[in-house]
Amino acid sequence: MPKYAADMPPPDCNMPLHAWLRTWLTRLLKTLGLLALGIALLWAGLAIWALQRGPTPAQQQALAALRNPAATPASLAQASPQDGFVALWLLARDVPAEQQHAVAWQDVEHFASYRGDAWPAPSERFAELTPQEHAIWCRVWDEQPCLQRVRADLPHFQAQIQAHQALLQRIAALADYGYVSQPFVWRMDTPLPSYQHLFYPATQYAVQFWSGQPEQAMHGLCRHTDTVQRLLQGPHSTLIAQMVAAAQLRQSAALLADMLYHAPQVQAPSNCLQAFAAQPDHAQSLCDIARNEYQFSLGALRHPLPSWARDAFLEGSGLESGPQHSRIRRWQRILIALLPAWGHERTLRRLSAPRYAWVCTPEAQQALSQADFAQLHALGAAHAQAIAWQAACALAPRACLWNTGEPIFAAQPSYPQRLHDREATRRAIASLLWLRMQPAPAPAADASALQAWQALFAQRPAELHLPGSTPKITTLPDGTWALHVPLHDSARATALQLPFAPPAR
Incomplete structure (x- = not known):
């Protein structure tokens, strides 16, 4: 005797085939309907619980940090x-x-x-x-x-x-x-x-x-x-x-x-x-960026992706190299592209905020001001927001997928490095201008003119020094002098060479 699946009753020999199929389809649809009802009830329960619960203390703190004082x-x-x-x-x-x-x-x-x-x-x-x-x-x-x-x-x-x-x-x-x-609506395709x-x-x-x-x-x-x-x-x-x-x-x-x-x-x-002029609060730039990138991400979640972005997400292009470049991350991007642009507004905000607000913390600001990029990366990794079955995901599934993984700047250290290099460049020029206003130094015994200027450069005001930046006056291969400014973001150059000649008196 043939064996049948548990959900397929053996046909009665006296029952016409079409009647048997109708009975089986009725049972199948009933099972699927009950399953869909169960999923809907589970989703509704999670959504109601998430709405009643509201943002966590960490999310409230992140939302407060990302409030932009600038009116648009x-x-x-x-x-x-x-x-x-x-x-x-x-x-x-x-x-x-x-x-x-x-x-x-x-x-x-x-x-x-x-x-x-x-x-x-x-x-x-x-x-x-x-x-x-x-x-x-x-x-x-x-x-x-x-x-x-x-x-x-x-x-x-x-x-x-x-x-x-x-x-x-x-x-x-x-x-x-x-x-x-920036009065344009925030979207993935917001013009520049x-x-x-x-x-x-x-x-x-x-x-x-x-x-x-x-x-x-x-x-x-x-x-x-x-x-x-x-x-x-x-x-x-x-x-x-x-x-x-x-x-x-x-x-x-x-x-x-x-x-x-x-x-x-x-x-x-x-x-x-x-x-x-030196900017003592130069690390604040990172927080300013985070506030506006947060608004950009909200806009991308509120609106459908433009076709070029959707295609890139589906193809997996643009994924960062490294351990985060995984099959899971690829599927996250595919789901982001396929899911509708829908989400409860307050939930979108609170789910997205921690991924951006961490750079506004005193610890992150201190790490950037000290050029401690290893510490900055560690802080970012510690703030990584796992979706880990948050009930709020029922109200904003795309937001959970979007904000999974390492937060902003933790996986892109070149951006904080460029901000620090900008301040190092600014103070290097300020130091050159300061040098030109000083009397020409007299070389000490057995010292060269270059060494005299190097000694004077070391005496520049404290506000022209920058932690993590070690500029120095050096001699180039052609015999000319230059202020050598090492760069943390070495993608294009490892250092900035600013020509220097003693001013004519």
Whole structure:
């Protein structure tokens, strides 16, 4: 006699086949219905319990740390005169001054209602001001220093500067603003301002330097540097904005050091002291970034992923290398891409907050200020949020998957390292400016002039020292001197070499 599965009764010989199948399907559907009802009741119970329980003390502390003191305007009427959002957003578009605010806010409102890929900004109807020969302009990581490039073909660069005065004047006008807000809706595809245009003035000031105006060139460069650092740092700043600010500071530092080297008789303008002044609270930048990345993550969870992000998640591209690059992590990303963009708002916030707030703790701030990146990583690992069957996951499953694993910056040490390198660069230039204001040191017996300057450099003010940074004046292979500044983020360079020559008296 044949054996049948437990849930399939043997057919009665007198029962027609279609009647037997109907009986079996009825039992199967009843079983599946009871199973679905049980799952629904379990989900409802977990959801009700999570709602009644509310955030844990750790989540409450994280939410408090991530409250951003910076107000974001919700409409054109709320925009502050100190807010440079409109000027930066339309930097590369030839929009008449009297239309700029209306056009920028038209973009903001249009993006909020747009669904799809390749968002067509209404402002794109205006002409583009970006130089067509943008590749010849000085960039941060060029092998040839900016001053050398410009000097080698000065007439051509002078023509380029003259042809793009409209753009350069718009960039200079950014100095009138105090900060830049982010009024766009937070989503995975939230657009970015024209950050790349902030690197063009370096070429302009190099041209001005070789055109017989070295002091004016230094003044303009330092004013631009101060503007960029002010606008791209602070409570409104995102990770990308802070990284742009770090790159721009490095570009300006190298260019200013070159200018001082080639014009030892010129006294650096006073505004350079302000642009490169030490920032004792530089570690706060990490918390500012975390607050805005937290808002970005909430936006990504509230809205469906754009197709390019969804495809990347499904394909597994973009996963970090290392032990976290596992089959489990791949399946987490696939589920994030497939699950609907739904979640209880308060639950989204409390589940996401611990992953970002840990960098705002005094311990993390201290580790960054001391350049103790091993301790910073250990702190991040200790704050890793495991989904571990939290009842709140019933109300926001994508949030649980999104925030699993090592928290922000714990798996990407290069970002905190770049922030520290930025402060080290800032204080290195401040030290060079301080050296130029000191009387020339007299070498001690049996000591060289280099050793005398090295001894004077060691006596620089305490505020110019930075834990974890060990700059020193060295001799290069060609016999010239340079201030050697080791970098923690060595992806592109292990050190910054700032040329140094004693000032002409």
